[in-house]
Amino acid sequence: MPPLSVAEAIGLALSFVWLAACAMFFMVMGTGTTEGGFDPLRFVMTVVAIAMPVAMIWLAVAAMRSARIMREESTRLKAAIDGMRTVYLKQQQGVGGPAAQASKVEQKLEEIAKVSRRTETALATFVSIRPGMPSLANPHPAPIAPAMGADEASKELEDQTTLALGTRAEDMIPPLSIEDFIRAMHFPEHAQDAEGFRALRRALEDRQVAGLVQASQDILTLMSQDGIYMDDLRPDSTLPEIWRKFAAGERGKEIASLGAVRDRSSLALTAGRMRKDPVFRDASHHFMRRFDQTYAQFEKNASDADLSAMAETRTARAFMVLGRVTGTFD
Incomplete structure (x- = not known):
């Protein structure tokens, strides 16, 4: 049995004093019964006079107990919030926290970009465009023409030899497929995601897509600084159909459903950063322009199906958040 609190002890003592006082009163003054016998009204008033103060005492005790419980709950809640804040700050500042992981991914992407630029000429030497290969610009190519004869092949070879010196390395890189484009827009899942890095x-070999990759990487890194992932x-x-309307140039309420992110905390943090941080604001507008064009x-x-898959990528989700904050869907 739990020990009595101070309020309960005081209430018990006051109740005992009151009942003792009432008993002493009746012992000294008598019950006051009239010669006519038992009086119900007098009995009821007597019981009320005795019980009412006791009831008021314990009502006050209950109120004090409720106030004490609320204070204890408030103290526990404050301690829990302080603990969550401390853990969050440690994660942000710790070596293995999300901010550090985002920094590692950023470093890895920079290394990939440098390697791709350094080996661009070498890749152009060893890689050729396969006829009929599906690409971002032509996902459903026409069937390959029948093989040409020896004379035609010889003439074609002479034409290609004539144009070889005027061919740029970029023109010899295989076109980016839609599957690779969507996968690149989601970025690698982890350091061992070989398919994602491939x-x-x-994507970094494509000049237009590389611009969107860099802009997306920048904005995702900035948003992660506020704990938005x-x-x-x-x-x-x-x-x-709504995504197609957006690609066709429609804006406002016609594409309002593209603002599909409902997380109020992320939207509020992004809006506050947009107002206060000019670097974040410039990076956001640059990302939105790149996303629109690409x-x-x-x-x-x-x-x-490709549009639905693209909507699930990290890049598309960043666009949804920034689109709502900048009023693109209003």
Whole structure:
């Protein structure tokens, strides 16, 4: 049995004193019964006079107990919030925290970009474009023409030899496929994601897509500084027709459903950073322009399934957040 609190002890003592005083009163003064016998009204008033003060005492005790419980709950809640804040700050400052992981990914992406630029000429020497290969610009190529005869092949070889000196290295790089483009827009899942890094390396070889990759990397890094991570967001699904309207240039309420991110905390933090941080604001507008330009080209040959897959990438989720903050969907 738990020990009595101070309020309960005081209430018990006051109740005992009051009941003792009432008993002494009746012992000294008598019950006051009239000659006519038992009087119900007098009995009821007597009981009320005795019980009412006791009830008031214990009502006050209950109120004091409730106030004490609320104070204890408030103290525990404050301690829990302080603990969460401390853990969050340690994660941000710690070696293995999300901020450090984002820095490692950024460093890895920089290394990939340097390697891709350094080996661009070498790749152009060893890699050739395969006829009929699906690409971002042509996902459904026409069938390959029948093999040509020896004379035609000889003439074709002479023409190619004539044009060889005028061919740029960029023209000899295989076109970026839609699958690789979508995979690159999601970025590698972890350091061992070989497929993700392969797709990212291929995307960096495309000049237009590389600009969007860099802009997306910058904005994702800046947002992670405020604890906003795209993997934590769960946007609503959006119909591919709405994405096609966006690619066609429509803005405002016609594409309002693209603002599918409902996380109030992430939206509030992003809006505050947009107002106060000019670097973040410039990076956001640059990212939005790059996304707009590249997505318009991507949508032309993408299927509905491709559009749905693109909407699930980290880059698309960042666009949804920034689109709501900047009023693109208003």
